[in-house]
Amino acid sequence: MINDFLASLEGWERLAILLGAAVIVGLAGHILLYRLLLSLTKKTKISLDNSLIRFCYRPLQWMVILIVVRLLSKLTMFQTEVPDFVSHVNSLMFIALVSWLLIRLVYFLESFILIRFDVDVADNLRARKIHTQFRVLKRIVIAIVIILAFGSCLMTFDKVKQLGTTILASAGIIGIVVGMAAQRTISTFIAGLQIAITQPIRVDDVVIVENEWGRIEEITLTYVVVRIWDLRRLVVPITYFIEKPFQNWTRVTADILGTVFLYVDYTVPIQSIRTELQRLLKESKLWDGKVCGLVVTNTTERSVELRALMSAANASAAWDLRCHVREKLIEFVQKNYPEALPKLRAELYEQKVDK
Numbered sequence: 001m002i003n004d005f006l007a008s009l010e011g012w013e014r015l016a017i018l019l020g021a022a023v024i025v026g027l028a029g030h031i032l033l034y035r036l037l038l039s040l041t042k043k044t045k046i047s048l049d050n051s052l053i054r055f056c057y058r059p060l061q062w063m064v065i066l067i068v069v070r071l072l073s074k075l076t077m078f079q080t081e082v083p084d085f086v087s088h089v090n091s092l093m094f095i096a097l098v099s100w101l102l103i104r105l106v107y108f109l110e111s112f113i114l115i116r117f118d119v120d121v122a123d124n125l126r127a128r129k130i131h132t133q134f135r136v137l138k139r140i141v142i143a144i145v146i147i148l149a150f151g152s153c154l155m156t157f158d159k160v161k162q163l164g165t166t167i168l169a170s171a172g173i174i175g176i177v178v179g180m181a182a183q184r185t186i187s188t189f190i191a192g193l194q195i196a197i198t199q200p201i202r203v204d205d206v207v208i209v210e211n212e213w214g215r216i217e218e219i220t221l222t223y224v225v226v227r228i229w230d231l232r233r234l235v236v237p238i239t240y241f242i243e244k245p246f247q248n249w250t251r252v253t254a255d256i257l258g259t260v261f262l263y264v265d266y267t268v269p270i271q272s273i274r275t276e277l278q279r280l281l282k283e284s285k286l287w288d289g290k291v292c293g294l295v296v297t298n299t300t301e302r303s304v305e306l307r308a309l310m311s312a313a314n315a316s317a318a319w320d321l322r323c324h325v326r327e328k329l330i331e332f333v334q335k336n337y338p339e340a341l342p343k344l345r346a347e348l349y350e351q352k353v354d355k
Contacts, residue, residue, distance in 0.1 A: 055108040059101035066094050092153050099149035106141055110134060128202040132219055135203065136196035139221050191239045192221040201241055201248060206256075206315040208247035209236055213315075249315050257291055258318035260308040260326045264333060268304065268340035270296065276332045277308050277325065286321040288313045303342045 113134050117127035201207060205216045207226060214228040224241065226234040240246075249256055262273070274294040281287040291311035298305035308325060312318035333340055 052108055055104045055111075056101060059097050059104055063094070063097045063101070066090055066097065088156065091156055095149055095152050095156075099145050102145050103142055106138055106145075110138055128204050129199060131204075132199055132202040133196050135219055136192055136221065140193070143221075188222050188237070188239055191242045194242060195219065195238060200251075202250075205251070206249040208249070209234060209240070255288060255290070255311060255313055256315050256318045258310050258312060258322040260310075260322050260329065261297075262306040262308070262326075262329055262333070263303040263342050264306060264337075265340045265343055266299075266304055268306075268333070268337055270294070270306065272336070273306065273329065273332070276329065277310075280325055280328050281310055281321075284321060284324060286312055286317045286324070288317075302344065 113130060117130045195201065201216050201219070201224065203216055203219060207214065207216060209226055212226065212228050212234055214226040214234060216224060217227040217233070218225040220238070222238055224236050224238055226236060228234055264273075277294050278292055281292050288311050291309055293309045295307055295309075296304055297307040308329065310318075310321055310325060312321050
């Protein structure tokens with residue numbers, strides 16, 4: 001009866017019924033499969049499999065529907081006058097869904113890495129290294145997947161396939177022309193790969209670029225975003241970090257030394273200031289307890305230059321510690337040794353005038 005009913009319909013009507021039945025059967029099958037997988041993952045102690053299912057939910061849902069469409073279209077009752085068209089569209093959509101699934105898997109890996117390697121901890125050198133490598137490689141993988149998917153879709157057309165064969169026959173000449181025209185783009189792409197592998201900079205590194213102090217906020221294949229201390233963003237081409245010198249304060253470790261310079265009179269008791277510096281650092285939570293020192297680094301005809309050296313866990317803490325120590329040492333000298341502040345000495349002579 002069903003075969004007779006379908007046989008009485010037009011080709012496009014049978015096609016509409018085919019698509020409707022495929023959507024219903026595909027959604028029902030996917031929901032059952034999804035419920036089954038969720039029940040299995042709930043029995044495990046890890047949350048990784050739950051996250052994987054959530055990321056792959058939509059692509060797999062449409063892939064199941066397309067598979068059902070392909071299977072139902074093979075049945076005699078659903079044969080239409082345009083089977084080649086339906087098969088071609090099905091192939092194109094399947095390629096797009098596979099690419100979508102691969103991209104979602106890349107984002108799943110990113111979420112897994114962000115959770116496992118946290119950059120908010122105190123010693124985050126390894127985490128920043130992993131984040132930098134994955135962020136650059138993620139963009140490369142996504143770009144490759146999109147290019148391959150687009151090329152695979154074009155190759156499903158016979159005329160494009162013939163054109164592709166002709167192009168491959170002259171690939172050497174085209175490669176030379178494209179290489180010369182896109183020399184800058186290729187060098188930028190290679191610089192991005194070099195940054196990901198050698199890592200002269202990492203995400204959240206403290207750097208000085210173009211005389212600006214800031215942190216590496218984002219690394220892409222073409223540019224790097226530096227978040228400056230006053231919340232401005234400095235966008236720098238990625239080739240800059242390969243071709244020009246710059247300062248990286250957290251290349252090996254995040255801890256750093258800070259300095260404070262004082263200019264006082266020759267009469268200042270240096271040991272008293274040294275003792276006060278030690279007291280200030282021991283009371284401060286910003287000091288990491290590694291380096292503390294005060295030495296005379298220079299003398300002029302008017303003053304003595306004192307350098308206070310201290311260490312901190314990172315550049316931000318070092319900056320705050322330097323400001324705190326500078327302020328308190330000035331107050332200490334003003335309160336206890338005001339005569340030791342810098343002064344200008346002069347000798348006055350009384351000149352006798354003959355009458």
